[in-house]
Amino acid sequence: MRDEVIPEVKNPKLSSWDVAYALNMAIACLITYWIMTHTLSRFVDESSDFLGGMWAVVATVFVFRETRLGSLSAGIARLIATCVSFALCLLVHSGGDGSIDSHRYIGNGAVGSA
8 A cells, every 4th residue: 555645736727738738629529520420321320320420539548649559559458358358259150140059050040959
């Protein structure tokens, strides 16, 4: 356990850098949302389109950092995590139709002998 005391900040003032950073993030989120909703609208229904846009904004906030190197590092970490998740999903759902026990079913839905 650390014995360090976190200093208490009273009435913190926003600097011009803080405002510029927040404005930068807002613009990046808006652009990401617009791109995703307009791209997805060709392939999915409207509710999925908006959900995809919101997830893209969440990813933007997660990756947006103070420096380009920090953003690149966070983006690579997110890409690796997505690839690992995708690989695990393929392992779990490799049964054919998406269900884990799909090898036990035959064409008419009756349970076959395994």
